[in-house]
Amino acid sequence: MANPNLMILYVANAxxxxxxxxELLKREPLEETESFAMFALDSGLLLGxxxxxxxxxxxxxxxxxxxxxxxxxxxxxxxxxHHDWAARGLTIAQAPVLMDFxxxxxxxxxxxxxxxxxxxxxxxAQQ
Numbered sequence: 001m002a003n004p005n006l007m008i009l010y011v012a013n014a015x016x017x018x019x020x021x022x023e024l025l026k027r028e029p030l031e032e033t034e035s036f037a038m039f040a041l042d043s044g045l046l047l048g049x050x051x052x053x054x055x056x057x058x059x060x061x062x063x064x065x066x067x068x069x070x071x072x073x074x075x076x077x078x079x080x081x082h083h084d085w086a087a088r089g090l091t092i093a094q095a096p097v098l099m100d101f102x103x104x105x106x107x108x109x110x111x112x113x114x115x116x117x118x119x120x121x122x123x124x125a126q127q
Contacts, residue, residue: 006038007045007068010052010059011111017049020110023088067106067114074119075103081117090115 011017018037022028025047029037035051047068052059072078082096082105093114094106104118 005044005046006048008048008050009068009109009111009113010055011049012052013110014049014051016110021047021049024085024090024109024115067116069116069118072117072119078103078105078117078119081105085115085117 009017014035014037018029018032021037021039025039025041027039030040030046031038035054037049039047039049041047070081072081078096082092085107086092090107090109092105092107094104096103096105098104098121100121102118102121104116107115107117109115
C-alpha cells in the first residue's frame, strides 16, 4: 500500500514562500522550479510549496484549513521557537498556551497557513 510522504501547501508566490520556508526550516529545497519548491524534512516528510495558479485541477480553498505541526520535546523549546518566530516577523495567531495535548502556539506563513509548534504534555497524555 502507498505511504503518504508529501504535504503540499498552495501558495500565492512560490519564490516568496520558498525563501520563507528556507529561512524557517534552515535548509534549502531538495528541488525547485519557478512555481514549486520541495523541502526534505528530518522526519522523512517532504514539504511542497506549489503556486496555486498552476495547480490542476484548480484549488478552491487555501490558507488555514490545515496545520503544519512541529513537535519538540519541552515547553522551553516551544517558548524559544515562539520568541524566534515572533522576532522573524511571523504573525502569531495563538500565543503559547497549555492545552489538553501539550504546550503550544500557532504562527502563520505568508499565505495564512497555520504553523503549530508543540511539546506533548505528560499531564494531557494521562487524562
